[in-house]
Amino acid sequence: MLSLFILAPLFLLFVLNLPLKPVNKACFWLAGVLLSAQILMALGHALCPWSLYPDKLGLFFVFNLVMDNLTLVMLLVIGIVSLVALFVGKSTIILEEQRFNFVSLVLACVIGMNAVVLVRDIFSLYIFIEITSIASFVLIALKKDKLAIEGTFKYLIMSAVATVFMLCAMAFLLLAAGDLSFAAVHSAFYNPANAGLLKCGAGLFLCGLLIKSGVAPFHGWVPDAYSSAPAGVSILLAGITTKVAGVYVLLRLFGSVFILNAQFQNILLFAGAFSIVMAALAALTQDDFKRMLAYSSISQVGYIILALGCGTPLAFAGAIFHFFNHAIFKSLLFVNAASLEKEFGSTNMNTLAGLGNKSPVTGFTSLIGALSTAGIPPFSGFWSKLIIILALFSAGRFVYGGIALLASILTLAYFLAFQRRVFFGKTESTLSSAGTSWALRFWEIALALITAASGAVFVLVHNNWVLPLKAIFW
């Protein structure tokens, strides 16, 4: 059954590209049904563990796909964010040809991401990371305007350099372990004979993955790529694509495959804390909403990396819960950006002012997203940050815990500055609304409800989803 997560989008991609007029007309709805099915399968897994059914398709496609709790959370997030990105793209992309290409490329991205979270082999991981990345390069350059081409080229070159690091790391791991499956590499770490080669391989992998996830010293491409992409694509990129290709692989490899020794812990802790503070300070000075959100995204990825560097099962579970929350509230804020761009033709905070009366839903939901990002109690962002900070303090990392705590104030500062400039205050009479889009309103409200609800019923979420994640950490 597990191979269906890869084969069903592939089959749909194939069918959509057949010259059939009615199928091409309905492409958004077909892809939407597929992604909804993925969300339902991930949510209903506890009731009906369908992954236990024998996989007849596995006779033809030998991939060794495995399901565990981390994979389940990832499949759920991939489903939700891709669905939102798909329908935001439906209401913001106008040209017929671009709409069709957008659906095909989103499906290609979904194939790559589903496979990345299901495979248990470093080389297959590399292949599917590249499939995801290539689809997202083309998605950023979808409109082919000058800025989009520039953003794409920067992302492409940084990603390519990261790929070279990962390939060299694979050569060292192959030499030391003799095989690249997770089990073989993990058992090779307990053999003292090749410790130097393995450390070299893991270090090179770490360099490549830090570039891929856009952590602070290597973050240059992130704001350019996110802000120059079309609205639907920036939701997909910021919410899930770069996170699965970089942060998930980092969590998986350093959480359960490589041995996380003190040197790697220190590198991860420093990189996490540096990107939290640096990106939050950079976000304060931005004028463009999407660039500000991109810096905020770097800052939140810093929390995940910091929690991984802490190296305890509690911190690891907190990191994955923050990954989920970040995907939801950052998608919400990017939908708000898409809504502002569609209604008022700009995301520049200097030209937008006092829109609270004109678009109350956008104003209210972006406030929810901002409070959740900053970690204000009723919302889910508070709980994941609480777990991370508690884990840091209980592991004795008081300085890093303090940095994580104080940086929340910086997060609140830049989001409240944005709210005040754009939504509060007097309405400029020159700004005229080009009509509200009810589809965008619907997704804003749905994502705001998810982030509020998963904060409100946190005990339930904690017992059913967060606690089982601790077992993944070796």
Add this chain to the structure above:
Amino acid sequence: MSAPSMYLFVFFGIFSALLLITGIYCMLVSFNLIRIIIGFEILVKAATLLIISAGYACGKSALAQVMVITLIVIEIVVMVVAGGVALWAFRHNDNIDPRELGNLKG
């Protein structure tokens, strides 16, 4: 893995390090998008050489060959996309100087 095959790995490792340095120099020094892509291609060739010699040194040549063939296919796809992006940069700016790609800042 035996000592002679380890020497072989070190021998090829030195060559691939030289290729890596060449590729990085090519990417950093030239002001031409196509040359940056060529520099990246040299980097990937260095990694390919390292993987194939690692596979030989640990006695898993077949596995390494399968990996390298897959890797070449994927790199070609990345190169095609990069070439397309460079083509559109040329259409917008009438040259392929990466210094023209400096409009996004902050």
